[in-house]
Amino acid sequence: MAVQSEFDPSLAISHKFPDSTYSYTERDAALYALGIGACASDAVDEDELKYVYHEDGQKAIKVLPTFAALLTLESLPNGFDLPGLQYDPRLLLHGQQYIELYKPFPSSCHVQNKVSLAGLHDKGKAAILEIETKSYEKESGDLLCMNRSTVYLRGAGGFSKSSKPFSYSNYPSNQISAVKIPESKPFSVLEDRTHPSQALLYRLSGDYNPLHSDPQFAKVAGFSKPILHGLCTLGFAVRAIIKSVCKGNPDRIKSITGRFLLHVYPGETLVTEMWLEGSRVIYRTLVKERIRTVLSGSVNLRGLNSSL
Numbered sequence: 066m067a068v069q070s071e072f073d074p075s076l077a078i079s080h081k082f083p084d085s086t087y088s089y090t091e092r093d094a095a096l097y098a099l100g101i102g103a104c105a106s107d108a109v110d111e112d113e114l115k116y117v118y119h120e121d122g123q124k125a126i127k128v129l130p131t132f133a134a135l136l137t138l139e140s141l142p143n144g145f146d147l148p149g150l151q152y153d154p155r156l157l158l159h160g161q162q163y164i165e166l167y168k169p170f171p172s173s174c175h176v177q178n179k180v181s182l183a184g185l186h187d188k189g190k191a192a193i194l195e196i197e198t199k200s201y202e203k204e205s206g207d208l209l210c211m212n213r214s215t216v217y218l219r220g221a222g223g224f225s226k227s228s229k230p231f232s233y234s235n236y237p238s239n240q241i242s243a244v245k246i247p248e249s250k251p252f253s254v255l256e257d258r259t260h261p262s263q264a265l266l267y268r269l270s271g272d273y274n275p276l277h278s279d280p281q282f283a284k285v286a287g288f289s290k291p292i293l294h295g296l297c298t299l300g301f302a303v304r305a306i307i308k309s310v311c312k313g314n315p316d317r318i319k320s321i322t323g324r325f326l327l328h329v330y331p332g333e334t335l336v337t338e339m340w341l342e343g344s345r346v347i348y349r350t351l352v353k354e355r356i357r358t359v360l361s362g363s364v365n366l367r368g369l370n371s372s373l
């Protein structure tokens with residue numbers, strides 16, 4: 066257990082994060098789509114070509130809803146630093162992601178981010194930090210999306226001042242609790258192979274953490290080789306839901322939760338199982354080669370057609 070003698074969690078929760086900005090173009094949106102496997106097995110896939118090419122020009126390309134998570138990447142110039150919190154960045158893992166989408170993304174945009182601490186938990190062997198980012202379209206002032214990113218800082222726990230472990234959240238606990246996977250047969254199942262160079266392609270979208278590219282770094286972090294970005298796996302899973310449940314329409318996605326349960330190695334096959342419960346999709350993603358669940362969560366849909 067890490068020694069966090071200098072760290073005062075009550076001071077940390079009053080910490081103010083600076084606002085940040087983020088800009089993207091159609092090229093970023095298309096590169097991201099390729100990074101999460103769009104059109105990888107069929108370059109003219111009729112549901113997915115629109116994410117990388119449009120006959121009416123690049124201004125008409127569609128942006129995938131999970132692109133939302135990228136808007137937060139420059140929100141934390143000094144990593145996940147809170148005053149006094151010590152952690153080893155090599156031991157950081159992405160734990161969960163929660164995304165609310167308020168309107169479809171334009172194909173290019175300047176974004177203004179408001180960042181705050183949404184949660185801080187002492188798990189003894191780890192600290193869990195949750196950062197909330199609200200992203201506004203600069204031109205209109207409209208709120209585009211909200212992200213809550215949860216990071217699992219191995220070795221950074223043990224800072225509680227009393228015998229009860231410190232735990233703070235600024236949101237209802239049922240918003241991202243682990244989902245219960247139904248025992249029934251899935252509504253749909255989609256299998257998709259990641260490429261051995263998937264993480265090298267995905268990182269060009271802005272997450273340059275060496276955990277996904279550097280063999281020595283990955284070993285120190287406890288893995289036999291570089292692992293896939295959690296958000297890349299989430300992108301594969303939500304793309305499967307858009308294809309299988311939303312008839313290819315990404316604007317149906319209203320909110321997304323995902324908990325990263327186990328690492329994925331680039332090159333592995335992802336099998337996403339989906340269950341439809343009203344306007345909610347429960348899903349889980351397994352790695353076929355190891356038969357292990359790596360991600361589970363739910364997606365709320367808007368305007369779902371009852372003919373499904």
Ligand SMILES: CCCCCCC[C@@H](O)CC(=O)SCCNC(=O)CCNC(=O)[C@H](O)C(C)(C)COP(=O)(O)OP(=O)(O)OC[C@H]1O[C@@H](n2cnc3c(N)ncnc32)[C@H](O)[C@@H]1OP(=O)(O)O
Nearest residue numbers: 134137158159160161188214217274294295325326327328
């Ligand atoms: C846009 C912002 C981007 C964010 C930046 C991210 C940077 C990226 O470059 C980094 C990545 O993408 S890393 C790759 C993706 N993530 C992973 O592969 C992690 C997979 N998960 C694991 O290995 C384990 O679940 C592990 C190790 C996470 C936990 O396993 P254990 O240590 O065995 O935990 P366990 O004993 O079961 O539970 C301890 C307490 O922690 C809670 N917990 C467990 N898994 C969690 C998770 N994934 N997220 C959040 N909380 C989690 C448990 O509930 C438990 O708490 P309690 O005891 O109170 O129930």
